[in-house]
Amino acid sequence: MRDYPLTSTIIKLKTGRVQLTLIKEPDWFLEQLSREDDEGKLYLPYWTYLWEASIALAHHVENLGARLKGTQVLEIGCGFGLTGIVACQMGARVIFTDAEHEALHFAESNAEQNGVRQNSDFVQMDWNTPCFNCKFPYILAADVIYEEHHWTPIVTLLQNYLTPNGIALFSEPDRKNAVGFFKLIRDNGFRYRKSTCPVTLDGKTAQVSIYTVQRMSVAGN
Numbered sequence: 001m002r003d004y005p006l007t008s009t010i011i012k013l014k015t016g017r018v019q020l021t022l023i024k025e026p027d028w029f030l031e032q033l034s035r036e037d038d039e040g041k042l043y044l045p046y047w048t049y050l051w052e053a054s055i056a057l058a059h060h061v062e063n064l065g066a067r068l069k070g071t072q073v074l075e076i077g078c079g080f081g082l083t084g085i086v087a088c089q090m091g092a093r094v095i096f097t098d099a100e101h102e103a104l105h106f107a108e109s110n111a112e113q114n115g116v117r118q119n120s121d122f123v124q125m126d127w128n129t130p131c132f133n134c135k136f137p138y139i140l141a142a143d144v145i146y147e148e149h150h151w152t153p154i155v156t157l158l159q160n161y162l163t164p165n166g167i168a169l170f171s172e173p174d175r176k177n178a179v180g181f182f183k184l185i186r187d188n189g190f191r192y193r194k195s196t197c198p199v200t201l202d203g204k205t206a207q208v209s210i211y212t213v214q215r216m217s218v219a220g221n
């Protein structure tokens with residue numbers, strides 16, 4: 001990790017808590033790391049914040065509890081790693097992935113400080129070019145569908161890496177464009193259930209939507 005000011009926070013759960021090391025001044029840091037891609041489009045590495053969506057998904061994952069025990073979980077766009085850490089606490093083995101190497105460093109160090117490093121792996125992976133030769137019964141995705149150009153690669157990743165009965169869990173802070181992503185999900189042979197979870201972060205409460213996504217071929221529940 002680079003030499004810059006850090007801070008820490010504790011996320012309280014029903015069954016325990018997660019202590020996270022975060023970047024102290026994420027706005028400043030985001031600006032430092034912003035860059036243009038090959039087409040001149042501004043790229044902002046949003047991993048520098050802990051997002052409400054990951055807190056909501058962490059609570060949801062905690063509620064899955066024993067169902068996760070012994071399962072292999074893939075987290076995409078893990079950022080600081082909160083959601084995957086809670087999955088590890090529930091007994092899963094988690095592969096944390098993010099396109100950003102530095103985000104993975106934070107996720108790994110956060111896993112370490114919460115005692116779940118031995119149940120986890122950390123892989124730098126862009127969801128446009130996934131690199132696994134196995135499928136996963138659970139895929140976790142907190143706040144990764146904010147830009148439309150991410151949608152098709154993420155749906156393709158589900159098609160290729162979710163087991164036939166697998167469950168992908170998405171969370172996002174009720175952005176208008178999420179409707180488009182979930183239409184694409186449906187058009188590609190998946191169905192979903194939506195629930196909401198209020199999250200308070202930095203004194204502000206936001207509604208986060210949680211989507212449980214499965215293949216249409218799986219019997220409904």
Ligand SMILES: C[S@@+](CC[C@H](N)C(=O)[O-])C[C@H]1O[C@@H](n2cnc3c(N)ncnc32)[C@H](O)[C@@H]1O
Pocket residue numbers: 045046047049050051052053054055076077078079080081097098099100103125126127128141142143144
């Ligand atoms: C809004 S942040 C969410 C981070 C974390 N899941 C959370 O909710 O706090 C989006 C995350 O996706 C990652 N990301 C962006 N584009 C990506 C790509 N093409 N492949 C993999 N990860 C990507 C970013 O580095 C960042 O960690």
